[in-house]
Amino acid sequence: MMRPGPAASIFLLSLMLATAGIAWALTPTIFLADQLAPLQLRSAVPAAFGDWRELPFEASQIVDPSSEQLINAIYTETLTRTYINSKGYRVMLSIAYGRDQRDSLQLHQPEACYPAQGFKLLNKQASELHLAGRTITGTRLDTQLGNRREPVTYWTMVGDKVFKDGLHKKLVEMQYGTKGYIPDGMLVRVSSIDENITHAYLLQEQFSADMVQSLPNLLAPRFAGLQKL
Structure with a gap:
């Protein structure tokens, strides 16, 4: 096999350096979170809104199989609360926020978390959610552990931006990346222990809409996307 001559070697080296330079130039370096209003989940999400108020000391019911070490590595902040309405219906809220949503630090999806805790995943479906003037794509799960039936939204x-699936997520990340930004990410999960699946989803959507409605205007897009007029 003939070795490349000096001119060809110089050309190949130049091409490699140019490729490396382009890759470096296209690598995002600015955290989007640093360009936005500061976000602290505990203070951003009210303890009472609409017909809902927080029940203290109820977070132990909420499913989260991740170890503390893994949580600290992936998430910048988490919030878990249980709320109750005037009719005594309880809804469990879990929010996970990470300021860096590159591949190695992705949020954990509930369809993986629940089976990890021994739940059966009975059904999964995409669903439109109407949240205080926003129509977004969410996911609904039907899970069960023994006698505990726990629908999840x-x-x-x-x-x-709300993303629909893994491919959509990559496209959104690329959009931010071309502008030099490392995007942050958030997963909002609402669940309740309820045998009546339709009833559970209805109240979960109402709870979510009331929560988004209660958020400061600057923070609402971080929780549920840009408002569609």
Whole structure:
């Protein structure tokens, strides 16, 4: 096999350096979270809104199989609360926020978390959610552990965009990346212990809409995307 001559070697080296330079130039370096209003989940999400108020000391019911070490590595902040309405219906809220949503630090999806805790995943479906003037794509799960039937509604954000699936997430990340931004991400999960699946989803959507409605205007897009007029 003939070795490349000096001119060809110089050309190949130049091409490699140019490729490396382009890759470096296209690598995002600015955290989107640093360009936005500061986000602290505990203060951003009210303890009472609409017909709902927080029940203290009830977070132990909420499913989260991740170890503390893994949580600290992936998430910048988490919030778990249980709320109750005037009729005594309880809804469990879990929010996970990470300021870096590159591949190695992705939020954990509930369809993986629940089976990890021994739940059966009975059904999964995409569903439109109407949240205070926003129509977003969320996911609904039907899970069961023994006699505990726990319907789940959740949605996932990258920056101020709700993504529908893994491919959509990559496209959104690339959009931010071309502008030099490392996007943040948030997963909002709402669940309740209820044998009546339709009833559970209805109240979960109402709870979610009331929560988004209660958020400060600057923070609402971080939780449920840009408002559609």
